[in-house]
Amino acid sequence: MIRHCWRCAAALPGPPPTTCASCGEVHYANPKPCGDAVVVDGGRVLLLRRAREPDIGAWDVPGGFCEADEHPMHAAERELAEELGVTGHAVAYIGTWMDVYGPPAPDGTLIHTAVSGYLIALDDPDAELAPQAQEATEARWFELQRPPEHLAFARHARPLLAAAAAMVADGRDAGPLPDRTW
Numbered sequence: 001m002i003r004h005c006w007r008c009a010a011a012l013p014g015p016p017p018t019t020c021a022s023c024g025e026v027h028y029a030n031p032k033p034c035g036d037a038v039v040v041d042g043g044r045v046l047l048l049r050r051a052r053e054p055d056i057g058a059w060d061v062p063g064g065f066c067e068a069d070e071h072p073m074h075a076a077e078r079e080l081a082e083e084l085g086v087t088g089h090a091v092a093y094i095g096t097w098m099d100v101y102g103p104p105a106p107d108g109t110l111i112h113t114a115v116s117g118y119l120i121a122l123d124d125p126d127a128e129l130a131p132q133a134q135e136a137t138e139a140r141w142f143e144l145q146r147p148p149e150h151l152a153f154a155r156h157a158r159p160l161l162a163a164a165a166a167m168v169a170d171g172r173d174a175g176p177l178p179d180r181t182w
């Protein structure tokens with residue numbers, strides 16, 4: 001496959017990281033920031049079953065890619081609403097993990113991700129879950145201490161859920177959080 005320069009449209013000498021021989025634009029291979037919503041209630045965590053690739057059919061933490069000027073905390077809250085039809089707000093930052101999104105492209109390049117996870121409290125704990133058809137086939141509560149075996153993006157999701165469980169167990173499940181004034 002041939003990749004092209006986004007600035008001048010010339011063919012690139014190879015996959016990123018590389019430099020366009022035509023215009024000199026440097027093409028980096030950076031991770032994409034993402035936000036994950038770890039919704040915890042009474043020792044349980046809310047997961048969804050993925051409706052699409054990658055990892056279709058696997059249980060997944062609600063979350064996704066940041067928009068251009070969007071903080072990962074806000075991405076986590078937005079994705080929760082888009083995927084499960086319920087709103088919530090971040091109450092604590094858990095941490096950031098590296099992962100990859102999907103299989104390699106034909107030239108071997110990977111979409112690397114830097115996933116920041118937040119503990120999220122539902123605005124209405126009794127709200128009915130409404131998994132959105134494009135995103136999730138179902139949603140279910142699992143024991144936070146025992147996530148399912150078939151976990152999507154397990155490289156980051158497993159340590160993320162373990163860290164969340166440790167925070168809840170230690171009573172560290174309230175803050176600190178970044179300022180919300182972006």
Ligand SMILES: [Zn+2]
Nearest residue numbers: 005008020023
């Ligand atoms: Zn170029």
